[in-house]
Amino acid sequence: MNIDIKRRTLLKGSVAAGVIGMAAGAGLVTPRMVLAAWPKSAFSATSVDAALKALFGSSDLTGSDKIKLKAPDIAENGAVVPVTVSVEGIDGVESISILAEKNANPLTSNYELADGTLPYIATRIKMGKTSSVIAVAKAGGRLYSTGKEVKVTIGGCGG
Amino acid sequence: MSLTRREFLQVLAAAGAAGFSLPAIGGGHSGRGGTHVDPYEIPRFGNVSLLHYTDCHAQLLPVYFREPHINLGVGNMKGRPPHLVGHRFLEYYGIRPGTPEAYAFTYLDFVEAARKYGKVGGFAHLATLVKKLREQRPGALLLDGGDTWQGSATALWTNAQDMVDAQKLLGVDVMTPHWEMTYGAKRVREIVEKDFKGRIDFVAQNIVDNEWEELVFTPYVIREINGVPVAIIGQAFPYTPIANPRYMIPDWSFGIREDHMQEMVDEARGKGAQVVVVLSHNGMDVDLKMARRVTGIDAILGGHTHDAVPRPVLVKNAGGKTIVTNAGSNGKFLSVLDLDVKNGRVRDFRYHLLPVFSNLLEPDPEMAAHIEKVRAPYKDRLEEKLAVTDTLLYRRGNFNGTFDQIICEALMDELGAEIAFSPGFRWGTTLLPGDTITFEDVMTQTAITYPSTTVNNLTGARIKEILEDVADNLFNKDPYYQQGGDMVRVGGLTYTMDPTADIGHRIRDMELDGKPIRPDKTYVVAGWANVHTPLDTRPVWDVVASWLREQKVVSVEKVNTPRLVNVRGNPGIESPSPA
Numbered sequence: 001m002n003i004d005i006k007r008r009t010l011l012k013g014s015v016a017a018g019v020i021g022m023a024a025g026a027g028l029v030t031p032r033m034v035l036a037a038w039p040k041s042a043f044s045a046t047s048v049d050a051a052l053k054a055l056f057g058s059s060d061l062t063g064s065d066k067i068k069l070k071a072p073d074i075a076e077n078g079a080v081v082p083v084t085v086s087v088e089g090i091d092g093v094e095s096i097s098i099l100a101e102k103n104a105n106p107l108t109s110n111y112e113l114a115d116g117t118l119p120y121i122a123t124r125i126k127m128g129k130t131s132s133v134i135a136v137a138k139a140g141g142r143l144y145s146t147g148k149e150v151k152v153t154i155g156g157c158g159g
Numbered sequence: 160m161s162l163t164r165r166e167f168l169q170v171l172a173a174a175g176a177a178g179f180s181l182p183a184i185g186g187g188h189s190g191r192g193g194t195h196v197d198p199y200e201i202p203r204f205g206n207v208s209l210l211h212y213t214d215c216h217a218q219l220l221p222v223y224f225r226e227p228h229i230n231l232g233v234g235n236m237k238g239r240p241p242h243l244v245g246h247r248f249l250e251y252y253g254i255r256p257g258t259p260e261a262y263a264f265t266y267l268d269f270v271e272a273a274r275k276y277g278k279v280g281g282f283a284h285l286a287t288l289v290k291k292l293r294e295q296r297p298g299a300l301l302l303d304g305g306d307t308w309q310g311s312a313t314a315l316w317t318n319a320q321d322m323v324d325a326q327k328l329l330g331v332d333v334m335t336p337h338w339e340m341t342y343g344a345k346r347v348r349e350i351v352e353k354d355f356k357g358r359i360d361f362v363a364q365n366i367v368d369n370e371w372e373e374l375v376f377t378p379y380v381i382r383e384i385n386g387v388p389v390a391i392i393g394q395a396f397p398y399t400p401i402a403n404p405r406y407m408i409p410d411w412s413f414g415i416r417e418d419h420m421q422e423m424v425d426e427a428r429g430k431g432a433q434v435v436v437v438l439s440h441n442g443m444d445v446d447l448k449m450a451r452r453v454t455g456i457d458a459i460l461g462g463h464t465h466d467a468v469p470r471p472v473l474v475k476n477a478g479g480k481t482i483v484t485n486a487g488s489n490g491k492f493l494s495v496l497d498l499d500v501k502n503g504r505v506r507d508f509r510y511h512l513l514p515v516f517s518n519l520l521e522p523d524p525e526m527a528a529h530i531e532k533v534r535a536p537y538k539d540r541l542e543e544k545l546a547v548t549d550t551l552l553y554r555r556g557n558f559n560g561t562f563d564q565i566i567c568e569a570l571m572d573e574l575g576a577e578i579a580f581s582p583g584f585r586w587g588t589t590l591l592p593g594d595t596i597t598f599e600d601v602m603t604q605t606a607i608t609y610p611s612t613t614v615n616n617l618t619g620a621r622i623k624e625i626l627e628d629v630a631d632n633l634f635n636k637d638p639y640y641q642q643g644g645d646m647v648r649v650g651g652l653t654y655t656m657d658p659t660a661d662i663g664h665r666i667r668d669m670e671l672d673g674k675p676i677r678p679d680k681t682y683v684v685a686g687w688a689n690v691h692t693p694l695d696t697r698p699v700w701d702v703v704a705s706w707l708r709e710q711k712v713v714s715v716e717k718v719n720t721p722r723l724v725n726v727r728g729n730p731g732i733e734s735p736s737p738a
Contacts, residue, residue, distance in 0.1 A: 072414045073639045076400040082372070082412070130662075151640055154628045155401045155690050 205499030213462030216310025241466030280490025362393025454478025567650025579650030
């Protein structure tokens with residue numbers, strides 16, 4: 001239970017950041033204002049390669065089992081697919097990005113981590129259809145990645 | 160006229176078998192020689208026994224249930240249990256044709272065998288068998304693998320209360336859910352917190368709340384059996400919010416959650432469990448994969464895919480071996496797992512999947528009284544005679560069964576559609592030629608909490624997309640992407656299917672009245688069991704009953720199944736002999 005309490009505290013701590021998000025949602029501040037360097041071209045890119053190039057200047061990925069990607073095999077709701085990424089055994093992770101290959105704009109999110117931040121991200125992403133979900137961690141100038149197929153189905157007809 | 164109990168026993172004695180002693184794995188033939196009066200006298204083995212039934216689908220009374228003649232396995236599942244049917248099944252398990260076991264486990268000569276050996280299951284008969292085995296095996300636990308609260312008119316009309324009370328009478332110790340969830344989160348909680356309190360443990364390690372991902376139910380229990388601590392971990396059907404309406408359980412998330420399963424196994428071992436058993440509603444292919452990847456599980460007692468598998472599959476993994484079973488459906492079977500536990504570990508085991516032959520078991524009076532009581536208020540409605548069938552009516556199989564054909568015809572006729580879709584459920588019992596179809600029989604094919612019928616205008620492209628999507632849930636080569644139902648049943652539309660292809664490429668040559676389906680043309684499609692939004696249209700049983708009343712006599716001569724390619728030599732398909 002301890003871990004859960006800690007996790008809650010941690011998540012409560014992130015409410016402050018959430019407020020900015022809400023303000024952005026309400027049109028009070030634009031994402032561009034919140035994040036000085038909003039990488040527009042990366043988020044509007046229409047392929048994984050283009051998004052990575054726009055974000056990192058390179059799309060060379062090194063597959064790594066040190067990145068753990070947790071996502072459902074079949075999404076219960078394509079609009080909110082829970083994804084967790086954690087990195088263990090790679091020092092100095094600077095950012096974690098999550099991409100859904102078949103989305104019109106594959107880059108769903110990019111988290112820039114301050115020095116000493118635990119490389120652990122739990123989020124929800126939106127998926128239009130069945131696709132490979134790719135997690136990319138940047139460290140020491142290299143891009144490490146892992147991927148997993150998440151199926152989005154019409155539903156029904158089971159049992 | 161089916162055999163009397165005495166005649167039935169004579170058949171068994173003539174076959175030289177003492178009891179239903181299918182070759183048990185691990186210890187060879189476990190029956191005794193000579194003749195014996197009671198086929199359910201199963202020699203006890205070891206010191207820890209678990210009794211298990213699953214997917215009874217609320218069938219309180221004895222039924223006929225025809226096993227499939229099509230249960231295809233693709234990829235590395237081809238030809239392996241549970242994907243064997245008919246003759247290939249008998250050969251694999253060493254069962255002789257014409258025996259009661261062949262009747263229980265296969266579709267072969269179904270009508271003739273059903274008339275001879277009679278109905279199967281029924282909770283009053285099951286109760287007698289459970290009591291008998293508990294006497295033979297003091298301390299044994301009774302596990303219910305789920306799909307217990309759904310599948311009959313009385314379960315639906317009593318909001319599952321008839322089954323909940325039956326489970327308590329039967330003495331269920333632990334259960335895990337699937338269709339139970341279709342009564343909605345509130346009702347499930349009410350039953351677990353009130354009816355089951357202190358009686359039945361409702362376990363699921365793979366149901367968490369959407370917000371914090373915290374467990375909704377107890378993940379496992381540790382029970383002592385004859386001094387041995389035994390952990391029972393629950394694994395609910397992982398795709399409940401996809402295969403069934405998510406709006407009924409909006410705050411809960413499911414999934415296979417293999418990592419968490421491993422954590423639970425390790426945790427239970429850490430707490431001193433000497434035996435770890437998973438009570439699973441994954442479906443057998445998923446269980447087999449999970450057994451290869453998760454270590455420390457002694458046995459996975461499985462259900463969901465309704466596979467009656469007489470001998471367990473022993474799966475090797477990094478930590479040792481895991482026994483994987485699947486115990487059929489509709490109250491037809493009771494499985495018995497005997498474990499010999501010494502020095503903190505399982506040393507050996509015996510397994511029996513006992514067919515519940517209603518004619519061989521006296522109904523338990525207390526359970527029989529309960530069943531009569533719950534049926535009494537609905538008697539007239541249940542027994543309404545709608546029509547007579549000239550042909551065998553069944554559902555189970557990868558594609559349309561004869562009962563599905565009736566549902567599809569009824570949907571098209573009554574709702575004015577050119578195409579019909581009916582879900583590929585694996586429940587739904589069987590009627591013999593000459594039987595009267597009652598309203599209750601229609602309900603055993605349709606009794607769900609979201610029965611509304613729909614009529615939609617769908618383009619040919621959309622129709623193909625739907626068929627491809629469902630086909631992939633059935634034939635994906637990775638079992639973790641399968642949902643465990645059969646292919647959607649179709650009326651009007653014909654097509655060719657290659658089960659071995661990938662999604663998007665399995666379905667071709669779609670035709671309606673001999674003309675190709677055009678991707679851009681719109682077609683009127685009737686259906687039921689929409690999982691996306693609650694609707695208030697005519698329930699499917701109303702549509703089917705009304706159609707049957709008009710027909711008076713039905714005869715299903717042709718079943719609309721797809722032309723199959725790339726299945727030659729697959730032991731999961733046979734052409735059935737004419738009924």
